[in-house]
Amino acid sequence: MADLNLRRVSKRFGDVTAVAEIDLEIAHREFVVIVGPSGCGKSTLLRVIAGLEELTTGEIHVGGEPVHRTPPAKRGIAMVFQNYALYPHKTVAGNMGFALRMAKVPGPEIERRVIEAARILQIEDLLERKPRQLSGGQRQRVAIGRAIVREPKVVLFDEPLSNLDAALRVDMRVELARLHGSIDATMVYVTHDQTEAMTMADKIVVLREGRIEQVGSPMTIYHHPANVFVAGFIGSPRMNLLPGTVRATADGAVTVDVAGGLRITVPAEATGIAAGDPVTLGVRPEDLAIGPDPQGTAFDLDVYVIEPLGGETILYGQIGGQIEERIEEHDAGRLEDRAGGARTLVVKTQGGATVRNRQRVPVRVVPEVCHLFDRAGVALPRPAGAGDVTPPETEAEEPERMQGEKLR
Amino acid sequence: MLAPIFFFLAFFYGYPTLSNLYNSFTDLSLLGLKRGGEFIGLRNYVELLSSRDFYRVFWNTLFWLTAVSVVLRLVLGLALALLLNSMTLRRWRLATVSRLLLLVPWATPPIVAVVVWRWLLDGRQGFVNGALQGLGLIDRPIAFLANVDVVWPSIVTIIVWNTLPLVTLTFLAGLQSVPPELEEAAEMDGAGAVQRFFHVTLPHLMPTVVVMALLLVFWTFNNFVYVWLATGAGPGLFTNVLATEIYIKGFIDFELGYSSSVGMVMAALMAVLGLVYFRFVALREFREIL
Known part of the structure; x- marks a missing residue:
């Protein structure tokens, strides 16, 4: 041995x-x-x-x-x-x-x-x-x-x-x-x-x-990443991290208001947090989907960059307005610096997606695949088996660290 | 474009060489330059090769002046480079100081070096004799540059002292280019310090050693300064070497023709060395460039 x-x-x-x-x-x-x-x-x-x-x-x-x-x-x-x-x-x-x-x-x-x-x-x-x-x-x-x-x-x-x-x-x-x-x-x-x-x-x-x-x-x-760092480091493109505020807590569920007017109830242990606390909502690009949601947990994304990779397509967009500004920033090569910023969202979809640049598309969020992190960046425990049905993403790309957090 | 330079070089290399080659077949004397020498065929060469003195000159040049001093410089240079590269010296923060000190002999022009050493080795007031006597190692002063038992080691000492820094620095540069992970890999493989030296360091340094050895042979074999200034080829002609022989025959005995033939022999030997250098070093460099 x-x-x-x-x-x-x-x-x-x-x-x-x-x-x-x-x-x-x-x-x-x-x-x-x-x-x-x-x-x-x-x-x-x-x-x-x-x-x-x-x-x-x-x-x-x-x-x-x-x-x-x-x-x-x-x-x-x-x-x-x-x-x-x-x-x-x-x-x-x-x-x-x-x-x-x-x-x-x-x-x-x-x-x-x-x-x-x-x-x-x-x-x-x-x-x-x-x-x-x-x-x-x-x-x-x-x-x-x-x-x-x-x-x-x-x-x-x-x-x-x-x-x-x-x-x-x-x-x-x-x-x-x-x-x-x-x-x-x-x-x-x-x-x-x-x-x-x-x-x-x-x-x-x-x-x-x-x-x-x-x-x-x-x-x-x-x-089940233990904290914001691990969540952002593992997975490519990196996990979307959106700032939000706790609206209400219940047994095994936390309701969060996220920038862009989205309200979502995520299954998670509400240990140590209360209504009004700042939290970070994490959702992986591959867990987001284009299309309206009958239950209403969707928001509009203004797409400003499309990266078609063949088998899959990566969309960079912004939740709500100011699309012009984002394009200028992208042209100036500063997009990477801001990617992951508060209102920026990355979505990974299938290769055949017919989204066009500057288009506004509905993006669906499934609460079960979302992660919640408290003020210190520590993950709120998810119920066992949460999200495990999704296959892991293994695209080789160096993820950047926590830029969005700093910009917030 | 290169043609003018080529002709320029060809003239200044070629004319003296050819003129010297011709002179070596004559009995040209320094006193009869205007008259010119008479063509005597190979007589100079026959005389030279049948002279017992010449073999002594030959031996002096090859063994004492070149072989001993080159081997000593390679060995000492490597040892010194290893010492300078060692962690111990770095830990004591002596690395920079010791490297600067090392440069002192090298920055000393050969003439100055030899003159200083002549004082140091002087048989009557020399510092070396004083020190050795003070330490009780010798009873009476030794005339280092006049005693046939020690004159060659003395000359070699001067040469080594003056030119060792270059060798050491070259080896030091080579040592510093040994990839540290190679040493570490060998350490993981269980090689001790000595084995690491023979399996990693020395093979890595070998190309540098070969080039350095050849260059040292070139520089030393035809060197005139050290022997002439230290002993004037003496005592008698005991430390006479090829370079001083040319000078003595040509400008003291006035036998320019004979002196030219010595020069030709020397040139031929250098040509052989040049061939070796070209074969093993320059050719490889050319291949790397092309």
């Missing part, structure tokens, strides 16, 4: 705290993805686990054994680096067998294990080549091969796909998922790409400023 436990792990560089009191339990053979925006400390956390950075406080246990004072090579942990870090003057076989050579494993045994790993990664015919003769994807495979040939208990990945082009990234994502099934190792994977997180992880850890915002399965994170 090679579970990985972090207990109150902190890393400080001088006055800067990169990782703050992280507690994390990772089960044997689990695939854990650590996500967060740039500078959230995710790479530092990985390097602390690897032993390349000494932790400031806390403990790290692999398979129940404390390893935080053990040299990196003796922790039973291997690491795949972002830019591969292959030894340029060694052949592929030399690269993959280096750790075994350092561990004084006999030659024939090294050869057997290198060939075995190469077979798993389908790089058997590259073993005699030098890294510079390989493509990016092949180098990545060699780097992974070098990590797994040692038969480590834990494999760490530091944004391993970020240097590959989009198509290759998708292929390697599938490869890694397959690899995870075929070797007996726990995997910890760091990325800023939420698509990689959603598609590969058994468990996602969302990190911000060195602290864990939420830990959970991809579906939990998607359907």
Whole structure:
């Protein structure tokens, strides 16, 4: 059993705290993805686990054994680096067998294990080549091969796909998922790409400023984000966050008035809030639909940008008036800065939608898929199973952070 | 467009070379420049190659002046670069200071360097003798630049002192371009400091070492200044090298023809080195550019 436990792990560089009191339990053979925006400390956390950075406080246990004072090579942990870090003057076989050579494993045994790993990664015919003769994807495979040939208990990945082009990234994502099934190792994977997180992880850890915002399965994170940050970070296009005011609370339901004249009753636990409190209503672009609503929870959207992606179309619009101003802003390239602003709404519809630019369309909101966040940004608990029928959205796009909140 | 420059260069390179080649087949004397030399065929070369003195000059140039000083500079340069690149020095905040200090010998012109060293190594009032005697390491002063046992090590010391900074700085630049994640990958793979040096650092530095070695050989092999200023090829002709031999034969013995033939031998040896350089270094650079 090679579970990985972090207990109150902190890393400080001088006055800067990169990782703050992280507690994390990772089960044997689990695939854990650590996500967060740039500078959230995710790479530092990985390097602390690897032993390349000494932790400031806390403990790290692999398979129940404390390893935080053990040299990196003796922790039973291997690491795949972002830019591969292959030894340029060694052949592929030399690269993959280096750790075994350092561990004084006999030659024939090294050869057997290198060939075995190469077979798993389908790089058997590259073993005699030098890294510079390989493509990016092949180098990545060699780097992974070098990590797994040692038969480590834990494999760490530091944004391993970020240097590959989009198509290759998708292929390697599938490869890694397959690899995870075929070797007996726990995997910890760091990325800023939420698509990689959603598609590969058994468990996602969302990190911000060195602290864990939420830990959970991809579906939990998607359907039950713990706070506004997680809600905005996971999902693409990012969740619409609209300021509102609590109108009334009932048992398991909160009625909210949202900018644009919409009144909506959302199923949520009304713990700690009362009528008149400011709240944030979150609704994912894919949970909105074009068309009138017989029950009346709909509002008018003035569309000002349409992004047809083929299979789906993304509409950017504004709840109610001032369409002219928005277009000017978009032309000036400032749209991104304001997207997510109080009255801006993003809707994802099917590809065949016949909406035209500058058109006013009715947008339907289903209360069951809405999220509510209190003044501090903490989610009001949703009833179990809320929204779970919606398939997760996995479009690769870097979401921006909380711009709308600042602009409000 | 390049034609005028080409002809210009061809003239100023070609004419002296050809003139020197012709002179090497004559008995031209510095005292008879107007009369000109008489064509004597290969007699200068025969005399040169059959002279025992010449082999000593040859050995001095190849072994002492070039091989010893180049190897020493490569080894010391690498060691010093590793030291300067070490975390310890950085932790003590000495990195900048030590790098500035390193530049002092390099900023010293060779002539000044040799003159200063001649004072330091002086057999009567020299600082080195004073210091060694003060420490009780030697009983009587050593004439460093006149004693055949120590004269070559002394000259090599001057050369190394004066030109080591360039080597060190070049290696230091090479060391700083070693990707840190390569070191880290090796650390994760279980390589200790020594193994990391041989498996990561040295291979990364190897191209720099090769180029540096070739350049040092070029610069040292035909160097005249250090030997001439330090010992004047003495004591006697004990430290005579090819470059000083040319000067002595031409301008002290007035045998310009013979001196020219020494020059041609030297040029031929340099041409071989040039070929090596071109084959291993320049060609690769060309390929990278094209």
